[in-house]
Amino acid sequence: MRVGAAVLAAAALASGCAQDASDVRGASGQQPLQAPPARALDAYASKLGAAHAARVAAAKRWKLKKVPLAAPPPPAKKPEIKARKGFEVDGQEHLPPVFTSIPTKEKIVFLTIDDGAEKDPAFLRMMSELKVPYTAFLSDYLVKEDYGYFKEMQDRGVTLNNHTLNHPYLPGLSYAEQKREICGMQDVIEKRYGKRPTLFRPPYGNYNRDTLRAAAACGIEYAPIWNEEVFADHWDYREWDREIHPGDIVLTHFRGEGDWGGTMRDMVRAFLDKVTAEGYAVARLEDYL
Template identity: 65%
Template sequence: MVISAHPFRRTLGAALVVAALASAATACSDSGSGPAEPERGAPAPAAGQQGRAQAPGSAGALNAYVERVRKQKAARALAAKKWGLAKAPLDAPAPPKVKPRITTRKGFETDGEGLPPVFTTVPTKQKVVFLTIDDGAEKDPELLRMMKDLRIPYSAFLSDYVVKDDYGYFARMQKSQESGVALHNHTLNHRYLPGLSYKQQKREICGMQDVIEKRFGKRPPLFRPPYGNYNEDTLRAAKSCGVKAVPLWSAEAFPDHMEWREWDRDLHPGDIVLTHFRGKGDWKGTMPDMIRRVMNVITAKGYAVAKLEDYV
């Protein structure tokens, strides 16, 4: 059975929760007649300092954290203005301590058992969505600068036939943010997998696992089939070379519009948003234009972008 997960047109830390902590200290003597005397041998307090409470070390650490968060939020607001966003992106909440259990979406099943789950939405009640970018054809340095300035997490699903002319670009991408940008598998040659034999599919999927591990240092746990099309052999082949899950998407972003999978044409908690590495040769705009569009939509709807790998 062939599964097609693309119903519409296809084209080629922790939450920064600023806590305000109010603390007060009072000093009193046992008798109420004045400050208690220092212990014998202890240095006497300086004049005028007898009643001043000493701040505990934890308060200093908290103050430093609050100040760091304040500066990060201010920097993000400036970056949003620099890159032409309507509003600064919302900060994602802290990821779950235990990742949610991922299961295959109803209607996306194959007859096989024990295969990697295929899903379009991560089960969560948090108002977060996940940004994913496919293939790797366009290598726009402005995208790296924009995403770093805005501190937007994202996952790239790469195909070797379009990334092999500049692996260095994706190595820079991987290191461009403190938490890193996750690089995942989109096959060697972006072929229609259900039309291939099991052996051919395995070469496409496992071959790309090898490329990513060799070039970027880590064997990816996530795989997305080209065009969202797969069959049981696809999932069997993916599992054989270490793939744990197969995220598809609920919405797709372009520089000038959004396309939606669901009937209500809206975002939902845990939705996966797809876009592509494309430029003006393919789109009505650039990669930064696309990011502006999708982030304005996400922020206006009250969602933050979280890191997919924190949940899957």
């Protein structure tokens, strides 16, 4: 509880300073700045201690090796997001950028989850109890089996974004067909969840200029893809060094034991154990856009 101890020490100091300030006012007749009451800082320290204890208990309950690190506050000034070099298309300055990481020096990564096939209630509880943020990219042909599951996810603070209606290989479609896939999913998310997304992920990470033109016409502002992909039993990497980097976007999927060697909870453990061991916290992607 080093944070709590520090705050309590600050409270004691503040109490002493308040007394000193009173003496100064008596001598000079001027109104000094008032230090926060010691009891307020004490209450704040207790709140921090309780929150940390809850995270420790949750990490133990979900069988993590270590307590996940807390992300730093979001930046007051958002970083400039540009298309990754080599991922641009003609006329890129007017189109949503395709990128695989956020420009930052902070040791943070962003977890994103695609499709919507697996609908595990225990996964929702796990992520809420651990206070781990993530971003969902949904396809209607899978989500429509249980729209309510993703409404509960949204109610827990998760942003629901666009991954097309039917998860096609978009470059193989005409502009009009791509627009139907993207705008159609915009309509579904707005109808079911009340808000049109500004983030879109092309299925398989494949796109062409028509994809981005269609996305822009449907109200999309960003097209994040990924630098790493995590499964229940292994990781895949885009970069040659096979390492995590500050600001990397990590992909996984709503899948379970029928598709890979484990559950969504197993995937979360694999993800959190690795990033925590390497000194990374998980931040919310939308806070940087």
